[in-house]
Every structure is written in structure tokens, then in C-alpha cells.
Amino acid sequence: MRIGILGLGRIGAFHAETLSGLDAVDSLVLTDPVADAAKSAAERFGGEVVDSPEALLSAGVDGIVVAAATDAHPALILAGVEAGVPVFCEKPVARTMPEGVEVLRAVEGAGVPIQIGYNRRFDAGFVAARAAVRGGELGTLHTVRSTTLDPAPPPAGYIAASGGIFRDCSVHDFDIIRWVTGREVSEVYAVGGNRGADYIARAGDADTTSAILTLDDGTLAVVSNSRHNGRGYDVRMELHGFRDSIAVGLEDKLPLRSVEPGTAFPAGTPHDFFMDRFAAAYRAELTAFTEVVAGTRTSPCTVADALEAGWIAEACTRSLHEHRPVTVAEIRQA
Structure with missing residues (x-):
């Protein structure tokens, strides 16, 4: 083709x-x-x-x-x-x-057909996590933790046009939480701060944030993001249920150093960029698109899917600036 x-x-x-x-x-x-x-x-x-x-x-x-x-x-x-x-x-x-x-x-x-590019849906670890959740291996979920930490902030020009960390960075966490759990987000509470590059604060944005998402079945999801992670590019997810707990990204290239005596994990060179961490996922994502073009599969991430993650980002942005819980329904009606 x-x-x-x-x-x-x-x-x-x-x-x-x-x-x-x-x-x-x-x-x-x-x-x-x-x-x-x-x-x-x-x-x-x-x-x-x-x-x-x-x-x-x-x-x-x-x-x-x-x-x-x-x-x-x-x-x-x-x-x-x-x-x-x-x-x-x-x-x-x-x-x-x-x-x-x-x-x-x-x-x-x-x-x-239209496919929107959320590459984590094609990462082998996230695919396995989704299968475990949907297959009931974890039992009832009670906690999800999702992390995206960049090794260094983008340039000032990028930040100014990004729409903010929730719309630009955290939105990947929001999408993958929905996709893995099969649940929708009903309410958010977000906080943030600035401990690094001055131009991020001048743009009215935060460089480090945390958000608590309440899913529609009562599961709590904690999303942690930062533009500053000196050890590398860190993307992980934990899913905790009454029967079992699993993690995505817990592998030798994880940019996190253990200080436990006698512990050699992780032993690999840390991931330093999203293209390194998700090279295989991008290939799988574009392979999926060729199948969409060929008519052998439907879009794996539609415009409607992408907008759902966007509503969560909007709710977190408002919560950060107004210092209060915000429902996604409130944002939809605005």
C-alpha cells in the first residue's frame, strides 16, 4: 500500500x-x-x-x-x-x-476510519495488563498507579503551545487507564508545583503534578507526572486488586535506582526518551493502521476514544487552577 x-x-x-x-x-x-x-x-x-x-x-x-x-x-x-x-x-x-x-x-x-495515536495501547506490557484485568486475574481492582516522568522539560516554545502538562503529557496516562481498566473517570482532584524551569511557571503551567481519579466503579487511580526526572524516561503502571497485583514497566531499563542492600535490580541502562521506551509499540501501532487501511480491522483508537482522555485532562487542568475536585460531567457541560 x-x-x-x-x-x-x-x-x-x-x-x-x-x-x-x-x-x-x-x-x-x-x-x-x-x-x-x-x-x-x-x-x-x-x-x-x-x-x-x-x-x-x-x-x-x-x-x-x-x-x-x-x-x-x-x-x-x-x-x-x-x-x-x-x-x-x-x-x-x-x-x-x-x-x-x-x-x-x-x-x-x-x-x-480514523485512528488516533495513543501508542501505549500497543505496548506489550500494557496489552498484558489489560488482558489480566479483563480476564479477572486481579479480582476486583481497588488502586491503579500510572506514572509518566520525562528526563527533561521540552523547550519554552513547546511548553507555551502545549496546553499544559495534563493535556500534553498526563493525557497518555488518562487514556491508558481507561483502556486497561475498561472504566470511565467520574471525578478528579489535581495538584501541581514548579521546582525547575522558570519558563514553565511563566506559561501558567506546572512541571510536576499528581492527580487522583475516581473511576465509575469506585477504583482510585493515582497519576504522577513530571518534566524533570534526571535518571531517565519513566513510564509505569501498577494495578492492585483483591486477588493479585501487577506492574507494567518493571524491567531492567527502568530509570529507578534501588538502595536496598544486595539488590541489583534494575541492572540495565535506563530508558532516556519515549522513542526508546516505545519503539516496538510505535511499530505495532502503525502495523495496526495498515490493517485499518486494508479493511481487516476497525480503528483501535477512535476520535471518540481520544476525546474521552481529553475531557479528563480538562477536568484536571480546572482542578489544578481552582484547587477543588472536578467531575468530568461538569466539564462536558461547560
């Missing part, structure tokens, strides 16, 4: 490399507002370079991968749907929830 990629920055180039290695993909068509970015990706991974999204959609592509800036996501998703071409789009669907809802309304009933 022939896949188009719109946006050849860091993640777009990474997707080009991954797609170029998939057996199902015969060729790539690439475009980026910065022509040199598309040209560089074509030289490294192969593919035809065109000068616009319109030209790409006219180039006989079977599916498109949207890796452009967030502001461009709604228009590019809709362009793909209008052309009848299956769409993979990196999260978020749109910069704001009202825009995301507009996209959902516009694509409902169109019959064109």
Missing part, C-alpha cells in the same frame, strides 16, 4: 522510518511546510515528496499519517475523510475540546 505522511518533524520522520520497514507498505508520499524536512526524510527512508496536503491526497495514497502541528490536525483529518482516505493522526484531535467535538461530529457516519 501507499501511505502519505503530513509533517516530517521529529515524530513524522520517526513514523517514516517505521513505515518504510513494514512489509505492507510499498511506498511513501511526504509533505511538510518546511520542504527540507520532507526532502531529508525522503533521502533517508525513501518516498516521493510533494508540496502540499492537496497534492499528497491526489497522489493515489491508500492512507495518511498526520504528524503535523496540532493546529493543523482538524483540517487534515477532515481533508482525509473528504477524500475517502483512512487517517492516522497523532494526538490530540485538536487543540481545544470544542474543536475536537466539531471534528467528531463532522466525521460521524462518514464511513472512513
Whole structure:
């Protein structure tokens, strides 16, 4: 099949490399507002370079991968749907929830599949955790802990346009909690602080946060996030039930040092970036998209799925700023 990629920055180039290695993909068509970015990706991974999204959609592509800036996501998703071409789009669907809802309304009933990029759904550990929960191995869940700690904060320009740590970073935790447990979030309480880069505070954001999520069955989920984790990129999940407890990410590349006498775990080189931690998951995610394009599976993460994680992020953002519990229903009605 022939896949188009719109946006050849860091993640777009990474997707080009991954797609170029998939057996199902015969060729790539690439475009980026910065022509040199598309040209560089074509030289490294192969593919035809065109000068616009319109030209790409006219180039006989079977599916498109949207890796452009967030502001461009709604228009590019809709362009793909209008052309009848299956769409993979990196999260978020749109910069704001009202825009995301507009996209959902516009694509409902169109019959064109859309997959939103939440890669943790394709990580082997999270897949196994979901199977354990859904299979009843843990018994009734009572506590979930989900962690995302970045080794260093993004640049000031990125932070200013990110929408805040809950919308940009924690939203991955929110999505995977929903996906693994099969439950919805009813209420949140979030706190945060600034102990590092001054530009994060100046942007009105926190660099370290914690949120307590109450799920619709009473399970409590604790989400911990930080832009500062000097030992590496730390993504983990714990799930505790009345019968058993399990962990995702408890492996030798875990960026956490034990000080227990005689303990050698973890012994590996810590993960230092999300592309390192989730390389296999990204490959599985894009393999799934080729199956969506081929019509052999339905979208594993729809626009509606992505918006659910977005509502939780909005609730946490309000809770942080207003210092109070916030229900997701309240946010939906705002």
C-alpha cells in the first residue's frame, strides 16, 4: 500500500522510518511546510515528496499519517475523510475540546476510519495488563498507579503551545487507564508545583503534578507526572486488586535506582526518551493502521476514544487552577 505522511518533524520522520520497514507498505508520499524536512526524510527512508496536503491526497495514497502541528490536525483529518482516505493522526484531535467535538461530529457516519495515536495501547506490557484485568486475574481492582516522568522539560516554545502538562503529557496516562481498566473517570482532584524551569511557571503551567481519579466503579487511580526526572524516561503502571497485583514497566531499563542492600535490580541502562521506551509499540501501532487501511480491522483508537482522555485532562487542568475536585460531567457541560 501507499501511505502519505503530513509533517516530517521529529515524530513524522520517526513514523517514516517505521513505515518504510513494514512489509505492507510499498511506498511513501511526504509533505511538510518546511520542504527540507520532507526532502531529508525522503533521502533517508525513501518516498516521493510533494508540496502540499492537496497534492499528497491526489497522489493515489491508500492512507495518511498526520504528524503535523496540532493546529493543523482538524483540517487534515477532515481533508482525509473528504477524500475517502483512512487517517492516522497523532494526538490530540485538536487543540481545544470544542474543536475536537466539531471534528467528531463532522466525521460521524462518514464511513472512513480514523485512528488516533495513543501508542501505549500497543505496548506489550500494557496489552498484558489489560488482558489480566479483563480476564479477572486481579479480582476486583481497588488502586491503579500510572506514572509518566520525562528526563527533561521540552523547550519554552513547546511548553507555551502545549496546553499544559495534563493535556500534553498526563493525557497518555488518562487514556491508558481507561483502556486497561475498561472504566470511565467520574471525578478528579489535581495538584501541581514548579521546582525547575522558570519558563514553565511563566506559561501558567506546572512541571510536576499528581492527580487522583475516581473511576465509575469506585477504583482510585493515582497519576504522577513530571518534566524533570534526571535518571531517565519513566513510564509505569501498577494495578492492585483483591486477588493479585501487577506492574507494567518493571524491567531492567527502568530509570529507578534501588538502595536496598544486595539488590541489583534494575541492572540495565535506563530508558532516556519515549522513542526508546516505545519503539516496538510505535511499530505495532502503525502495523495496526495498515490493517485499518486494508479493511481487516476497525480503528483501535477512535476520535471518540481520544476525546474521552481529553475531557479528563480538562477536568484536571480546572482542578489544578481552582484547587477543588472536578467531575468530568461538569466539564462536558461547560
